[in-house]
Amino acid sequence: MDEMKAIAEMLNEPPTQKAADEGRRRLRREIANPSAGRRARARFGWPFKAGLGIVAVGAAAAVAVSVIGSGTRPSESGQAGAPQGEIDLGRQAVLVAAENAAKQETGKYFFANHVSGQSYVVPAGTGAYAIDGARSATFVAAGLEPGAKVTYYESFPGPRTWTPADEAAWKKAGSPSKIKVWSSDKWLTFDMAKKAPWKLDGVNTQKEWLGRYTLEELQNLPTDPEKLAEEAFDPATTEAEMLRSRGLDVPAHLKTEEFVAAEKIRMVGWRLSDLPVPPKVRSALMKALMAEPGVQAVGETTDPLGRKGVALTSGSRTTTVTGEFGTPPGQRGAYGSRMELVFDKATGNALAMQNVLTKPGGPYKDREPGFVIDYTAIRDMGWSDTEPAPPRDAS
């Protein structure tokens, strides 16, 4: 008996269509939006799933009061997109942030400190509560001199409850330290007591960090929003075009204005949060995004870390959770959400990319609009002349 043949037979695991499709989808996402660095990539690709929100109350309030406007090119006139001669306060606020973004100082190093999380609603006899779980943080410190190294650190801050109300409900449920939640297609157990400090994750080259760009190319990106839009929103890099170019059918939902706008928000989000894009280009990227169809400006919102900001958002999309992958019946159903890119008005820095609940339903049926389903938040980002390192206190 040939033992090699017997081994092959014993270990045979026929590939499923799901595995093939999922891998291809991840690859396409990477091609469309190459993010930075090895580990960082898996994590920074702005989340497609959902997370809970922060200060869900604040965010909900903000959604209710925000002034929404979609725009024409801001370079034409500050008020060009305002409906019926009204001043579009959302657009004005984002423009202020964009102007401020252009004024930043640069330096010999670039650093970014990100944290990502995903929301889970935990059912309990005493009342459901939401936790921010599966959190992971990355700190990247990149030398910008030719050939300088790029150092990655990572940490797993552990889960937390979202709002004071969630915290109270968790305590009412007996402050469980182990929390079991349904995640897409499996059960996960989070340990509320678990925290992990920063640790060195590895060193990459600048090339690995930057993906499709070189430092020089980044320096030379156009500062005119319209020219920049051509580069940043190259149709060939969209999910729909990638399917089309391979002769495949493009599902209708990939062609909707909401999907395309969310895709552009992710493209800009990646450039603004991971890359040492020059300040004037950052400003232009914000203006370019604001001028895209389906992108709306929000004058006031709150990010997953509780920070106030202004935002650019896509229209709302509906996601339907079925029982196909074993989701418990209580969590099935449809909900609406939109993709927001939040900025600090004073500095123009990107604060967070967040998928925000607009229409409660399915797993989020008892949450309010504004609840953050998933996010990547930029805790800190910028340039320095000395080698940056992760903060010592928080992980």
Place this chain on the structure above:
Amino acid sequence: MTAAPEIDDAALVTASRDDPDRFTDVYDRHFPVIHRYVAGRLGAQAAEDVVAETFLAAFRRRATFDPAKGDVRPWLFGIATNLVAQHRRAETRRYRALARLGAEPDAGGHEDRVATAVSAAGMRPSLARALAGLSRKERDVVLLVALAELSHQEIAAVLGIPFGTVGSRLNRARKKLRAALAPTQGD
């Protein structure tokens, strides 16, 4: 309508440097074999992520692919083997689980099928246990032969070891496997 001439694997990877979309074709060409290798070692569930990561890593490193050093397939198997190495415990767990199946029929459709297929040859539990008992280096060589069906030359390139070492590791591993399968072993 003229059909595009078939482009070879290496040229496709090279073309993807300037035209990243083409890497999707690299994926479609090689997914089945990479999946077979990774899922064989780690099981279907863990494989889903590791296979995807293999192609993501390859995509990011596509500029470093050097056709002069070997073909695309061994290059991908090299990346996959490095990623599999990060899941050593999952791999061992899988072999142990397979070894247990003969003694006590388990729930689970697929594993049952495997049990039937291999215990028909009357050797599955011992074979799985023997695999679990191999050193990592021996296992890499054995599975690159059994699942990836690579030549010794290709395996030498994948693992970065001399050609002769592939043969000697394989011989050593074969001896252990055969000893485990000897009829007197019973099981």
